[in-house]
Amino acid sequence: DADVTQTPRNRITKTGKRIMLECSQTKGHDRMYWYRQDPGLGLRLIYYSFDVKDINKGEISDGYSVSRQAQAKFSLSLESAIPNQTALYFCATSDGRGADTEAFFGQGTRLTVV
Amino acid sequence: AQSVSQHNHHVILSEAASLELGCNYSYGGTVNLFWYVQYPGQHLQLLLKYFSGDPLVKGIKGFEAEFIKSKFSFNLRKPSVQWSDTAEYFCAVNVSPGFQKLVFGTGTRLLVSP
Numbered sequence: 377d378a379d380v381t382q383t384p385r386n387r388i389t390k391t392g393k394r395i396m397l398e399c400s401q402t403k404g405h406d407r408m409y410w411y412r413q414d415p416g417l418g419l420r421l422i423y424y425s426f427d428v429k430d431i432n433k434g435e436i437s438d439g440y441s442v443s444r445q446a447q448a449k450f451s452l453s454l455e456s457a458i459p460n461q462t463a464l465y466f467c468a469t470s471d472g473r474g475a476d477t478e479a480f481f482g483q484g485t486r487l488t489v490v
Numbered sequence: 491a492q493s494v495s496q497h498n499h500h501v502i503l504s505e506a507a508s509l510e511l512g513c514n515y516s517y518g519g520t521v522n523l524f525w526y527v528q529y530p531g532q533h534l535q536l537l538l539k540y541f542s543g544d545p546l547v548k549g550i551k552g553f554e555a556e557f558i559k560s561k562f563s564f565n566l567r568k569p570s571v572q573w574s575d576t577a578e579y580f581c582a583v584n585v586s587p588g589f590q591k592l593v594f595g596t597g598t599r600l601l602v603s604p
Contacts, residue, residue, distance in 0.1 A: 421592075468534075479524075481534040483533045484533050
């Protein structure tokens with residue numbers, strides 16, 4: 377079983393619809409992240425959370441919101457989806473207890489807004 | 491803000507050729523450096539990482555990278571590529587100590603022809 381699980385894996389939605397992408401992890405990490413990947417742009421950080429009570433905007437947070445329901449769950453919402461939010465979305469986790477750590481990624485959610 | 495540059499966007503090699511992918515970052519303090527690989531249709535996986543110590547880092551699948559502090563570089567190398575190395579490669583930087591969030595380069599898409 378994957379340590380970082382994203383649902384759904386693929387989603388097609390219409391412009392203006394609200395959609396939620398979910399992420400859960402079994403690694404026991406305190407830090408969770410949402411990135412989006414676009415061709416030629418690499419991965420860009422949308423939101424990150426260092427613990428349940430801590431939510432921070434990343435470099436491209438406009439049009440998105442997040443909820444950290446528990447240490448293991450971090451969901452990303454698009455309140456009113458638009459076509460330029462079509463992308464591959466990745467959730468990631470890391471262990472904040474040390475500086476020598478790495479990020480672990482989920483399988484990704486491919487979102488298409490039509 | 492720190493940034494990461496990957497100058498090679500697309501690289502095409504024949505099997506057994508040597509590989510070097512460039513990565514430069516802009517940050518004057520202590521950094522942790524990573525190379526991630528994304529095989530077609532899959533999530534990001536860690537290839538190797540540098541936190542401290544020997545600037546020549548060995549990773550999985552025969553990859554290595556050299557941290558050159560004076561050049562703000564962390565280039566990825568492999569002496570002899572295989573067809574199975576076809577993937578997208580991302581360099582990432584995490585400022586240490588402090589925030590545990592990665593800044594990614596735009597990625598290099600490697601195609602290895604048999």
